[in-house]
Amino acid sequence: MRQEPRLRRNGVGARRPRHEDERHLHGRGKFVADLDLPGVQEVAFLRSQVAHGRLLAVTKPEGIDESRIWTAEDLAPFALPLTATSTLPGFRAAPLPNLAEGKVRYVGEPVALAMAGSRAEAEDLAALIDVDIEALPAAVHIENLTDPDSPRVHDEWPDNIFATTQGTVGDVDVAAAEAAVSITREYKLNRQAVVPLETRAVAAHYDRNIDQLVVWSSTQTPHMLRDMLAELLNIEGRRLRVIAPDMGGGFGAKCSIYPEEVALAAIALQVTHPVRWIEDRWEAMVATTQARDHAYRITAHASADGRLLGVEADIRVNAGAYSVHPWTATMDASMSAAMIPGPYLLENYRFTTHSLASNKAPLGPYRGVARPGACFAIERTIDDLAHELGLEPWEMRVRNMVTPDLMPFTSIARKVYDSGNYPEAVRRATQLMDHDEWRRRQADRPVSGRRRLGIGYASFTEQTAHGCIEWASRGLAITIGKEGARLVLDSTGAFTLYVGIKSHGQGLETTLGQVISEVFDIDPASVTVIHGDTALTPRGDGTFASRSMVMAGGASFGAASQLAEKVLAIGADLLKVDASTLSFTDGKVVGETGGISLSQLAREFLFTPDHVPNVDGGLEATYFYQPEVQTGAFTYATHAAVVEVDLDTGEVDLLDYGVVEDCGTVVNPLIVDGQIIGGVAQGLGSALLEELVYDDDGQPKSTSFLDYLLPGPVEVPELKIEHMETPSPYTVFGMKGAGEGGAIAPPAAVANAVTDALREFGALINETPVTPERVWQALQVADRERNDA
Amino acid sequence: MSTVTVKVNVNGTPRTIEVESRTSLADLLRDRVRLTGTHLGCEQGVCGSCTVLMDGLPVRSCLTLAASCDGAEVVTVEGLDDADAHRLRQHFSTEGALQCGFCTSGMLVTGYELVRRRTEMDRDQVACALAGNICRCTGYNGIIRAVQKANDDGMAVDDLT
Numbered sequence: 011m012r013q014e015p016r017l018r019r020n021g022v023g024a025r026r027p028r029h030e031d032e033r034h035l036h037g038r039g040k041f042v043a044d045l046d047l048p049g050v051q052e053v054a055f056l057r058s059q060v061a062h063g064r065l066l067a068v069t070k071p072e073g074i075d076e077s078r079i080w081t082a083e084d085l086a087p088f089a090l091p092l093t094a095t096s097t098l099p100g101f102r103a104a105p106l107p108n109l110a111e112g113k114v115r116y117v118g119e120p121v122a123l124a125m126a127g128s129r130a131e132a133e134d135l136a137a138l139i140d141v142d143i144e145a146l147p148a149a150v151h152i153e154n155l156t157d158p159d160s161p162r163v164h165d166e167w168p169d170n171i172f173a174t175t176q177g178t179v180g181d182v183d184v185a186a187a188e189a190a191v192s193i194t195r196e197y198k199l200n201r202q203a204v205v206p207l208e209t210r211a212v213a214a215h216y217d218r219n220i221d222q223l224v225v226w227s228s229t230q231t232p233h234m235l236r237d238m239l240a241e242l243l244n245i246e247g248r249r250l251r252v253i254a255p256d257m258g259g260g261f262g263a264k265c266s267i268y269p270e271e272v273a274l275a276a277i278a279l280q281v282t283h284p285v286r287w288i289e290d291r292w293e294a295m296v297a298t299t300q301a302r303d304h305a306y307r308i309t310a311h312a313s314a315d316g317r318l319l320g321v322e323a324d325i326r327v328n329a330g331a332y333s334v335h336p337w338t339a340t341m342d343a344s345m346s347a348a349m350i351p352g353p354y355l356l357e358n359y360r361f362t363t364h365s366l367a368s369n370k371a372p373l374g375p376y377r378g379v380a381r382p383g384a385c386f387a388i389e390r391t392i393d394d395l396a397h398e399l400g401l402e403p404w405e406m407r408v409r410n411m412v413t414p415d416l417m418p419f420t421s422i423a424r425k426v427y428d429s430g431n432y433p434e435a436v437r438r439a440t441q442l443m444d445h446d447e448w449r450r451r452q453a454d455r456p457v458s459g460r461r462r463l464g465i466g467y468a469s470f471t472e473q474t475a476h477g478c479i480e481w482a483s484r485g486l487a488i489t490i491g492k493e494g495a496r497l498v499l500d501s502t503g504a505f506t507l508y509v510g511i512k513s514h515g516q517g518l519e520t521t522l523g524q525v526i527s528e529v530f531d532i533d534p535a536s537v538t539v540i541h542g543d544t545a546l547t548p549r550g551d552g553t554f555a556s557r558s559m560v561m562a563g564g565a566s567f568g569a570a571s572q573l574a575e576k577v578l579a580i581g582a583d584l585l586k587v588d589a590s591t592l593s594f595t596d597g598k599v600v601g602e603t604g605g606i607s608l609s610q611l612a613r614e615f616l617f618t619p620d621h622v623p624n625v626d627g628g629l630e631a632t633y634f635y636q637p638e639v640q641t642g643a644f645t646y647a648t649h650a651a652v653v654e655v656d657l658d659t660g661e662v663d664l665l666d667y668g669v670v671e672d673c674g675t676v677v678n679p680l681i682v683d684g685q686i687i688g689g690v691a692q693g694l695g696s697a698l699l700e701e702l703v704y705d706d707d708g709q710p711k712s713t714s715f716l717d718y719l720l721p722g723p724v725e726v727p728e729l730k731i732e733h734m735e736t737p738s739p740y741t742v743f744g745m746k747g748a749g750e751g752g753a754i755a756p757p758a759a760v761a762n763a764v765t766d767a768l769r770e771f772g773a774l775i776n777e778t779p780v781t782p783e784r785v786w787q788a789l790q791v792a793d794r795e796r797n798d799a
Numbered sequence: 800m801s802t803v804t805v806k807v808n809v810n811g812t813p814r815t816i817e818v819e820s821r822t823s824l825a826d827l828l829r830d831r832v833r834l835t836g837t838h839l840g841c842e843q844g845v846c847g848s849c850t851v852l853m854d855g856l857p858v859r860s861c862l863t864l865a866a867s868c869d870g871a872e873v874v875t876v877e878g879l880d881d882a883d884a885h886r887l888r889q890h891f892s893t894e895g896a897l898q899c900g901f902c903t904s905g906m907l908v909t910g911y912e913l914v915r916r917r918t919e920m921d922r923d924q925v926a927c928a929l930a931g932n933i934c935r936c937t938g939y940n941g942i943i944r945a946v947q948k949a950n951d952d953g954m955a956v957d958d959l960t
């Protein structure tokens with residue numbers, strides 16, 4: 011499959027400004043909220059204010075036009091609830107209601123909806139609906155969900171467990187017996203909101219003239235949404251068109267099928283006007299899928315010379331009230347179990363996972379999915395093992411990593427690591443950060459001072475662009491793994507590329523144009539890229555799992571190559587030469603004795619096909635890409651953080667941050683660096699700031715940007731980035747995904763740096779976000795332990 | 800619901816608009832003038848994506864009542880069109896200062912007002928000045944560089960026309 015980039019001026023590898031910028035820089039982007047929909051009624055949802063309760067009655071106000079208010083009873087005849095299923099043994103399904111019935115299971119769960127000419131009026135109306143809920147004790151915190159007396163989220167279940175999995179490779183007990191040092195640690199990554207800056211947004215209108223239900227949604231997965239709406243509304247797919255217009259980010263929050271999408275689509279079929287719902291920020295903080303909420307207990311064994319002999323992992327994930335489609339509540343736990351071995355040569359590994367139900371909003375994907383948790387668990391452990399053995403943590407990493415001579419390497423979790431030099435990334439990171447200099451400065455700090463320096467590293471492998479078999483292995487009922495592209499050359503010699511993928515802000519209109527340019531040697535900006543419309547584009551699964559560039563890029567290359575062959579055949583016919591003597595240069599087909607422009611060629615062929623009788627009709631090609639290796643292409647990286655910690659306040663200052671990474675062939679450095687920096691910024695949010703706090707009643711306490719802290723311009727330093735660019739042997743151009751990596755390592759790197767800063771006190775940073783309070787507490791705990799000892 | 804009539808100049812065009820008293824400036828601009836470049840990221844006054852200039856100073860249009868804009872001159876992202884705005888846009892594009900584009904209008908309006916001050920600013924000062932604007936995509940590195948460069952350019956020409 012591997013295609014070498016030909017290094018065209020504007021093709022793969024070119025640092026080009028994005029084609030998307032022009033419209034956004036003038037405020038001309040079109041997001042769902044910006045669509046002009048004459049006669050539209052704006053929707054406001056009435057949501058549960060209690061985390062757990064029996065829904066006794068929902069009563070509409072008197073004297074109000076009934077059709078403007080919808081309850082579960084009104085909606086039920088037109089829409090089924092979505093039940094995410096899994097093939098994992100023992101998995102318990104929990105149907106996700108469109109509007110709650112019988113019970114409410116988290117604060118923010120939709121109960122009813124109202125519509126009016128403006129959102130404000132719709133909210134006024136919704137406030138008149140009377141909801142009678144008998145509150146029940148709530149199951150909230152991960153520590154208590156399996157207690158025998160814990161409230162049960164789903165009455166018909168015996169406990170709060172969606173599913174349990176376990177696995178063993180090698181023999182951890184033998185490893186433990188051989189080990190010079192064994193340590194056990196408990197880690198916790200608290201719950202986070204995903205926070206695309208544009209909240210979710212849905213509009214729907216039934217066009218009676220053409221019998222078409224059009225649903226606009228800020229979704230990463232338009233085709234998947236179309237398919238599921240057809241099922242849940244019980245109508246044929248041909249009558250449904252999903253359009254995802256400009257999107258203000260998604261990062262995983264917009265790739266599950268949501269009740270609000272189902273409700274609006276169903277209602278649009280019943281009314282004569284468009285309907286629209288724009289999520290407000292409170293709703294986004296309580297009702298959009300959330301992330302993390304992981305707890306780990308890791309025991310690790312190492313030899314005296316620093317070899318990692320064995321790892322035992324107990325993984326618990328608080329997955330919230332329901333499973334979302336298609337990921338299910340087991341996504342985080344099963345992925346985390348597979349990713350804990352990381353970039354290491356590990357032979358003995360044992361894990362157990364518990365995916366738990368609670369009275370919190372459902373968990374869904376968020377950039378990195380389970381990997382920030384898995385990375386935290388293994389990388390914090392590596393640092394503490396190194397400390398026990400008196401090794402530099404970076405050195406411990408280098409000694410245990412898969413080496414280039416072993417590539418491609420099948421990991422203990424049966425993932426194929428395709429290429430690269432993992433230890434070299436660590437070594438380069440130490441140089442990038444000037445490791446020895448920081449160690450010197452650290453040592454120079456006076457013991458009597460109240461501020462300490464620390465440097466910390468975290469390495470990981472990032473599984474990207476995986477295929478159907480990989481998704482099936484995780485129990486998904488829908489096994490994602492193919493992406494389509496259709497390339498059309500029109501009579502003016504211009505290209506339009508139709509892709510099933512959705513660009514939700516990452517610049518695919520530019521990078522896919524570069525792929526076409528790579529084949530035809532044209533200006534990438536002259537390619538129109540159509541995405542996010544199921545009526546126009548070939549099927550594709552959507553943008554998630556760092557798959558878009560590899561898979562949609564692979565599909566676009568496939569379509570371009572097929573079309574190129576045809577164009578050359580036409581050229582050969584018109585120029586009366588052999589096709590093998592022709593090639594593309596600067597928008598022309600050229601041979602030894604002459605050439606023809608693409609526009610001339612297209613006109614000849616399309617207007618007078620009889621001049622080219624030997625070539626079949628149509629100037630277009632469609633191609634579906636699927637990964638050659640089902641576990642995907644593995645990007646890897648080492649991140650490094652330098653911090654200064656205030657011993658009195660627990661405050662952490664991030665002084666420097668560096669990334670050495672290898673995502674294979676870089677298609678556009680400007681865009682790839684943007685993905686890395688943006689990912690790291692989100693990861694720093696996970697590491698230091700962001701936490702969705704729930705009280706014991708399951709009330710969310712951080713539901714605005716005033717109490718849920720996001721990284722701002724001051725919190726993110728200017729990053730140091732170094733690329734290694736080892737092409738994957740298995741993908742077109744050797745590309746590997748780059749979307750999520752940035753967000754994976756920062757929690758581990760920062761926690762390692764803070765722990766490094768506090769080594770003399772023995773304080774361990776084992777929970778995120780690393781707030782001043784947690785640092786201070788860790789110091790107190792360490793102090794007590796020292797005094798007790 | 801009571802209404803008020805607001806006379807407001809938007810991007811150079813005088814307008815008289817009757818709105819419900821509770822209408823925000825953001826809703827007036829988006830729903831009534833159909834200028835949808837002003838985005839709403841939080842409606843809590845924190846994210847800055849709704850920033851517009853009111854009589855030359857940046858305000859959060861989500862927290863500004865339309866009624867309080869009577870007699871004011873409002874400039875939105877769509878109305879930025881002088882040499883400073885042009886340089887700012889140019890640097891935004893080449894520095895990787897935008898991805899999804901949702902925060903971009905607010906960043907540009909905030910950055911534009913900074914650049915128009917014609918004061919020298921280092922990286923930290925630019926970062927602090929932009930601290931009222933959230934971007935979830937870019938990690939800010941490109942935004943800060945872009946504003947700093949546009950500011951340096953503005954200082955070099957020192958032409959405020």
Ligand code: FES
Nearest residue numbers: 840842845847861
């Ligand atoms: S929308 Fe106005 S500050 Fe966020």
Ligand code: FES
Nearest residue numbers: 898902934935936
């Ligand atoms: S570019 Fe997406 S929020 Fe800033």
